Amino acid sequence: MPPSPRSTVRRLPEQARYDAETVAAVLDAGVVAHVGIVHEGAPVVIPMAYARVGDTVYVHGSTASRMMRALKTGDAVCVTVTIVDGIVLARSAFNMSMNYRSVVIQGRARPVTDAPERMTAFRAIMDHVVPGHWETVRPPNDVELRQTLVTAVGLDEVSAKVRVGPPDDDADDVGRPIWAGEIPLDTVPGPPIADAAVPPGITMPASVSGYARAFGSARPR
Amino acid sequence: MPPSPRSTVRRLPEQARYDAETVAAVLDAGVVAHVGIVHEGAPVVIPMAYARVGDTVYVHGSTASRMMRALKTGDAVCVTVTIVDGIVLARSAFNMSMNYRSVVIQGRARPVTDAPERMTAFRAIMDHVVPGHWETVRPPNDVELRQTLVTAVGLDEVSAKVRVGPPDDDADDVGRPIWAGEIPLDTVPGPPIADAAVPPGITMPASVSGYARAFGSARPR
Numbered sequence: 001m002p003p004s005p006r007s008t009v010r011r012l013p014e015q016a017r018y019d020a021e022t023v024a025a026v027l028d029a030g031v032v033a034h035v036g037i038v039h040e041g042a043p044v045v046i047p048m049a050y051a052r053v054g055d056t057v058y059v060h061g062s063t064a065s066r067m068m069r070a071l072k073t074g075d076a077v078c079v080t081v082t083i084v085d086g087i088v089l090a091r092s093a094f095n096m097s098m099n100y101r102s103v104v105i106q107g108r109a110r111p112v113t114d115a116p117e118r119m120t121a122f123r124a125i126m127d128h129v130v131p132g133h134w135e136t137v138r139p140p141n142d143v144e145l146r147q148t149l150v151t152a153v154g155l156d157e158v159s160a161k162v163r164v165g166p167p168d169d170d171a172d173d174v175g176r177p178i179w180a181g182e183i184p185l186d187t188v189p190g191p192p193i194a195d196a197a198v199p200p201g202i203t204m205p206a207s208v209s210g211y212a213r214a215f216g217s218a219r220p221r
Numbered sequence: 222m223p224p225s226p227r228s229t230v231r232r233l234p235e236q237a238r239y240d241a242e243t244v245a246a247v248l249d250a251g252v253v254a255h256v257g258i259v260h261e262g263a264p265v266v267i268p269m270a271y272a273r274v275g276d277t278v279y280v281h282g283s284t285a286s287r288m289m290r291a292l293k294t295g296d297a298v299c300v301t302v303t304i305v306d307g308i309v310l311a312r313s314a315f316n317m318s319m320n321y322r323s324v325v326i327q328g329r330a331r332p333v334t335d336a337p338e339r340m341t342a343f344r345a346i347m348d349h350v351v352p353g354h355w356e357t358v359r360p361p362n363d364v365e366l367r368q369t370l371v372t373a374v375g376l377d378e379v380s381a382k383v384r385v386g387p388p389d390d391d392a393d394d395v396g397r398p399i400w401a402g403e404i405p406l407d408t409v410p411g412p413p414i415a416d417a418a419v420p421p422g423i424t425m426p427a428s429v430s431g432y433a434r435a436f437g438s439a440r441p442r
Contacts, residue, residue, distance in 0.1 A: 006261075011286045031305050031406070032319070034255035036264035040227075042297035043257035043264050047305075047323055065232045076263035084252050084268075084408075089429065093347055093358045094365040098253070102268055126314055130404070137314045137399060144315040166416045178358060179423050183351070183432055184411035185252070187305075194402040195387045202400050208310065211404055 007106060007157040017160040020055075026101045026160050027052040030081035031129070031187070031213070035059055037077055037109075039070050050079065051121070051128035055155040057105060058112070058121035060148050068149040071109040079105040079153055086185050090167035091178040099163050099182060106157045112150040121150045133207040189213055228327060228378040238381040241276075247322045247381050248273040251302035252350070252408070252434070256280055258298055258330075260291050271300065272342070272349035276376040278326060279333070279342035281369050289370040292330040300326040300374055307406050311388035312399040320384050320403060327378045333371040342371045354428035410434060 003009075009016035017023070033050040036043055046067045048059045057079055061068035071077065086099040112118050119140075126134045140148070167180050192208050224230075230237035238244070254271040257264055267288045269280045278300055282289035292298065307320035333339050340361075347355045361369070388401045413429050 006263075011283055011288075032303060032321075034257075034266050034268075034301055034303070036255075036257040036266035036299070038259050038262070038264050041259070042227075042327060043259050043266075043299040044325075044327070045255050045257035045264075045266050045299045045301040046325065047255075047301065047303040047321065049317075049319065062232055067232075078257070078264040078266045080255055080266040080268065082253060082255070082268040086411075087350055089351065089354065089358075091359055092361070092365070093343060093355065094361050094369070096270075096347055096350065096358075098270065098350075100253075100268065104265075104267065106263060106265070122314060126317055129308055129317065129319075130310065133310065134314065137310075137317075138312055138394060138397065140313070140315050144313070148315070166414075169416075173359060174418050176359065177420070177423055179415065179425050179429065180419055181413055181415040181425075181429070183413050183429060185434075186409050186411060188407050188409045190307075190405035190407060192402055192404050193387075194400065195390075197395050198400055198402065199398070202398055204400050204402075208400065208402070208404060213406075 003159055004157045007159045009159050009161060015161045015163050017162055022160045022162065023103055023155060023158050024052060026083065026103045027057065027081055029101070030083055033059065034080045035067065035077065037067065037070055037075060049125050049129060051124035053120060053124045057153050057155065058124060058150060060121060060125060060150045063147050063149055068151065071111065071151045073109065073111055075109045077107060077109045077153055084185055087183045088167050089180055089183070090169045091173040091176050091180050092169065095167055095169055097163065097167065101160065101162050103158060103160045105153055105155060107153040110152040112152050118145065118150050130207050130211060133205065136205040136207060187213060224380055225378045228380045230380050230382060236382045236384050238383055243381045243383065244324055244376060244379050245273060247304065247324045248278065248302055250322070251304055254280065255301045256288065256298065258288065258291055258296060270346050270350060272345035274341060274345045278374050278376065279345060279371060281342060281346060281371045284368050284370055289372065292332065292372045294330065294332055296330045298328060298330045298374055305406050308404045309388050310401055310404070312390045312394040312397050312401050316388055316390055318384065318388065322381065322383050324379060324381045326374055326376060328374040331373040333373050339366065339371050351428050351432060354426065357426045357428060408434060
């Protein structure tokens, strides 16, 4: 999919990627999306759980959420997912950077009203956050489904940016007696904490005991 | 500072905080901000380095950046900082949640043109990302300063949301034979990687060797 004028990365275009594989990999590795809308003329950016299914990204939220209520059919929306992989320390303050992967989707909101597609979105969002966990929980009932709005955004105008590797210092700075390099950052899950009311006979499902968000191993090098 | 109508959290108001200490603590613990603007009628959300100085948040970027060029005096801007502390797994899909800390600032862009304030912002942003590192690097020169736009946003309309603790299941679900609990998530720095061109005599500064982003210890409990 060639980029549109507004999805073409101008700043540091050498970090831009437009291939579907890179876009999907970043979206699948992220935890939360930052969803932006225009509300009464001003931008509003809220962190939300999300999932990618094919070339669609779903977000869902309460019917009591202003963000969700504001998302009408055809409204412009921006969904941005960022994973910070490290801090890049150059010899100069100016060339400080981050190693990161990000995806910016610009599109139009499509409220999802079809019952099977809504259930697909619910399941995808849980399985995005904790793969395989959907099978272990009570699925949404009719009351809960009525209390939830689901919005879809197509991956039509989308760009990724990926930075990897060492600092990019000016030639004049490389000889200076200044340390330079990278501090890697990973998102690491800790030991799961069972709710106090879980009965002794209930063991942790494999989706939890085996949870290992593949941030580290999925990091580009 | 009492919240304005638009900075009053409607959804899950029991998670809302408006005190300056909580707002400052979340802003100081985050790594990147997601900055939203309205460009040609549509929202655009971009991850950016930032820093808080008192009741001001600074972001900076290249004069070649569309985001930065689009930020004119008085333009509406939203700066959102999110730290995900864990995944909250309930007995029902509907009550899946995250433990997190977030701050949403709605305000107006103020381009920073005063030279001392610009240098304050540069220094603050580097020291936010890696405390104390500014002292070890070459500061920006006049050419670099001219290539950089700095924007300030005041903490006038700001809200924080903080969720901690176990899942909040419906009473009817607690007795079900389903595991529930939390998977904590931390952002963890790895061993620093020196740039290949750093001469053998140059040792890692304390800002790098002692780098320990206090996500874990700063987590609310």
